[in-house]
Amino acid sequence: MDTTDPDIVFDELGNCNHCNMYYNSIQKKTYSGKESDEQLDILVREIKSKSKDNKYDCLVGISGGVDSCYTAYLCKKLGLNPLLMHLDNGWDSDIAVKNIQTIAKNLDLDYISYVLNWQEFKEIQLAFLKSSIVDLEIPTDLAIPASLFETAKQQKIKFIISGGNYTSEGILPLQWGYHVMKDMKLYKHIVKTFSKVNLKHTPADSILKESVYRLVYGIKIKYILNYVNYDKDAAKELLQKELGWQNYGGKHHESRFTRFWQSYILPKKFNIDYRKATYSTQICAGQMTRVEALEKLKEPLYDANLLEDDTKYFCKKLGISTSEFEIIMRAKPLTFISFPNNYDKILKIRAYYKRLFSLPH
Numbered sequence: 001m002d003t004t005d006p007d008i009v010f011d012e013l014g015n016c017n018h019c020n021m022y023y024n025s026i027q028k029k030t031y032s033g034k035e036s037d038e039q040l041d042i043l044v045r046e047i048k049s050k051s052k053d054n055k056y057d058c059l060v061g062i063s064g065g066v067d068s069c070y071t072a073y074l075c076k077k078l079g080l081n082p083l084l085m086h087l088d089n090g091w092d093s094d095i096a097v098k099n100i101q102t103i104a105k106n107l108d109l110d111y112i113s114y115v116l117n118w119q120e121f122k123e124i125q126l127a128f129l130k131s132s133i134v135d136l137e138i139p140t141d142l143a144i145p146a147s148l149f150e151t152a153k154q155q156k157i158k159f160i161i162s163g164g165n166y167t168s169e170g171i172l173p174l175q176w177g178y179h180v181m182k183d184m185k186l187y188k189h190i191v192k193t194f195s196k197v198n199l200k201h202t203p204a205d206s207i208l209k210e211s212v213y214r215l216v217y218g219i220k221i222k223y224i225l226n227y228v229n230y231d232k233d234a235a236k237e238l239l240q241k242e243l244g245w246q247n248y249g250g251k252h253h254e255s256r257f258t259r260f261w262q263s264y265i266l267p268k269k270f271n272i273d274y275r276k277a278t279y280s281t282q283i284c285a286g287q288m289t290r291v292e293a294l295e296k297l298k299e300p301l302y303d304a305n306l307l308e309d310d311t312k313y314f315c316k317k318l319g320i321s322t323s324e325f326e327i328i329m330r331a332k333p334l335t336f337i338s339f340p341n342n343y344d345k346i347l348k349i350r351a352y353y354k355r356l357f358s359l360p361h
Contacts, residue, residue: 001280004271005173006335018171018277022284026170030285031229040227044078047159047222056083056110058159058222059152061144062103063087063255064096067163069103069245070235071224075161076107082161084111085151087144090118090317091257095248106243114147117201124202125257126318127194132331133339134176134270136261138187139202141179145221146203149213158218165225167285168232171277178336182206186341207349231287260314263302270333273301 001008001016009017051057057080062068064086075082086100104111124139148160172180184206191199213219239245266272279293315325336343 001171001173001276004273004276006175007173018173018280019284022166022170022281026166027284030166030170030226036227040078040224043222043224043227044080047080050158054156056081056155056157058082058161059148059155059157060084060161061087061148061163062100062111063163064092064099064103064248065163066232066236066239066245067165067168067225069099069163069239069243070230071161071163072103072107072109073239073243074224074228076109082109083151083155083157084109085148086111086113087140087147088113088115089121089140089143089255089257090116091255093248093256093259095246096255099245099248102244102246103239112151114151116143120197120199120201122318123195123197124191124199126320127191127197129318129328130194131190131339132328132334133190134266134272134333134335135178136265137258138179139204140255140257142182142187142204142206143202144205145182145210146205149205149210149219150203152219153213153217158220160219160221162221162223163225164223165230166223166281167225167230167287168278168281170284171281173277175335175337176272176274176277181336181341181343181346182210183336183341183343183346186336186339189340207346207353211353232282233287256310256313260310264307264310265329267301269329273297275301 001018005018007017011017011020047057058075060068060072060075060082062072062084072082072084084100084104100111103109121139121143125136128136128139152158152160174180178186182205184204187204188199191197236245236247240247262274266274275297279288279296282288283290283293311322311325315322320328
């Protein structure tokens with residue numbers, strides 16, 4: 001991590017606040033041997049006991065990426081019968097779709113697709129693009145948990161098992177990833193200001209909506225990868241060898257939108273290399289050395305041979321010209337602090353809810 005994160009602070013030893021937070025707080029929530037094994041065993045027994053009268057033990061969101069596919073594999077290995085659910089936002093790569101189908105088939109698990117209203121969702125994404133906010137993934141990142149909670153309620157499932165984990169996602173600067181705050185004030189402001197669409201069909205999670213699902217319907221979210229010694233590279237190898245899973249390249253590149261955003265828009269417009277956060281997390285987790293990370297950062301972010309075609313695809317999909325896209329790319333880069341938001345209020349709510357639901361920071 002470096003000063004491309006405007007909030008970064010270094011101590012007298014040269015360690016940044018992100019690494020210190022990982023070692024002082026987040027690391028305690030990762031795999032710790034026998035204690036974690038026992039906690040996982042307790043969790044599995046709880047899931048089974050509370051799902052006796054239901055067809056499915058739990059709901060697993062699956063993207064075709066390594067984390068979610070390995071989560072499905074792990075649930076099956078633990079003797080659970082999860083329902084797999086994929087949020088189709090219109091940007092899946094062919095490899096992602098194939099991975100989802102392959103994993104569901106080879107694990108003999110039921111799978112459903114939650115398909116977003118493309119015309120409405122396209123306008124929401126376009127509004128975020130036009131706003132010049134760095135976090136273009138807010139619409140998808142709020143739609144995923146909202147659709148999972150909705151599906152869990154419909155299926156009377158009490159446990160959502162997430163592929164989120166601290167060994168590959170423990171570090172993320174707030175101004176790179178404000179979606180974690182689930183700020184509907186900011187969300188609605190951007191949609192209203194930069195589009196004419198009415199929010200009718202697209203689900204979007206907020207911390208208040210989530211509390212209703214948790215308190216009223218008793219639905220819990222569990223991050224099962226934090227209970228095991230999760231190594232992403234080892235997981236990839238296992239999935240490829242045992243289940244026919246295919247590698248799609250970089251982190252979250254199973255989505256063509258995410259690939260273009262992380263590998264081109266972020267570095268080109270915002271001077272952000274998302275790999276720095278990922279590699280820093282893996283260094284803190286002991287899965288990569290700093291020397292190895294610095295060498296990997298020398299590798300090109302994007303295949304220059306794909307850039308022209310991917311740019312055309314991105315623009316055509318959103319219904320804008322490449323010249324309009326270039327104008328947007330030249331506009332002043334902004335973060336959540338440039339828009340009306342509920343950041344302070346959400347911090348207070350999260351502090352209260354954390355005591356009730358043991359929410360991660």
